[in-house]
Amino acid sequence: MNKYFSECPFAPLYPSELNQDDIYYMKKAYNQALKAWKIGEVPIGAVIVLEGRIIASAHNLVEQNKDASAHAEMLAITQASNIIGDWRLNEATLYVTKEPCPMCSGACIMSRVGRVVFGSSDKKMGFLGGAININEVKTLNHTLQISPNILEEECTNLIQAFFEMKRAFASENKKIKDTNANT
Ligand SMILES: [Zn+2]
Numbered sequence: 208m209n210k211y212f213s214e215c216p217f218a219p220l221y222p223s224e225l226n227q228d229d230i231y232y233m234k235k236a237y238n239q240a241l242k243a244w245k246i247g248e249v250p251i252g253a254v255i256v257l258e259g260r261i262i263a264s265a266h267n268l269v270e271q272n273k274d275a276s277a278h279a280e281m282l283a284i285t286q287a288s289n290i291i292g293d294w295r296l297n298e299a300t301l302y303v304t305k306e307p308c309p310m311c312s313g314a315c316i317m318s319r320v321g322r323v324v325f326g327s328s329d330k331k332m333g334f335l336g337g338a339i340n341i342n343e344v345k346t347l348n349h350t351l352q353i354s355p356n357i358l359e360e361e362c363t364n365l366i367q368a369f370f371e372m373k374r375a376f377a378s379e380n381k382k383i384k385d386t387n388a389n390t
Contacts, residue, residue: 212247217365229302229324232256233358236302237326239266239279240365246271250369253279253303255287255296255320262299263287279303280311284318296320304362306333306355312341315351322352326362 219241220234232254239252243266255263263286268277280303288294296318304326307315312334315323329337335353342350 213245215241215244215250216368217241217244220361227259229354229357232261232300232302233304233324233326233362235261235264236279236304237358237361237365239264240304240362243267243279244365244369250365251279251303251305253283253301255283255299255301257287257291257296257299262290276310278308278311280307281314284314284320288318294318300324302357304358305329305366306335306337308332309334312351316341316347316349319349320351322354324354324357326356326358327366328355328359 219238222231222234236252236254239254240250241252243252244250248267248270250267252266253264254261263283265279265282265286267279268282269275271277280301283301283303284296287296287299298321300322301315301320302324303311306325306327306329307323308329309332323335325335331338333339334341335351336355340353341347342353
């Protein structure tokens, strides 16, 4: 762990409790993403809401768990299923700060999540309209309601800043290594 991760320059968002709309829940997912940053994980967070109540909160744990499947959405889906005692999440809404990847979009289909709300679009890996829209596969037995680009700017800035910091840290490390090698 290095200080660049622990010194996350972004502050948590405190939404008003009076208006529990999509932005409210996305801010909760955003705060999860900040927790990921602080432990050196790509800052992506998710919450699952059922009947106006957050029943699952998670963030990316790929590095810590050494598990490529430990995406925020996957962890949140497992938590939610455990809480309600059912793998079917038809009535639930998943909020995630970045558009779900192929794996997580597939997990949303398999767990029959009712609606997915995401922040930042992902043209390379996003399977809810960014690279491809999984709903276009007409043979699937479930269709997701998709609400894109909620709190988009904040979610996008967070991920971009994280990778910029990582690149800066990597080049600084390389300089130190080169200096050591030359002395
Ligand atoms: Zn994913």
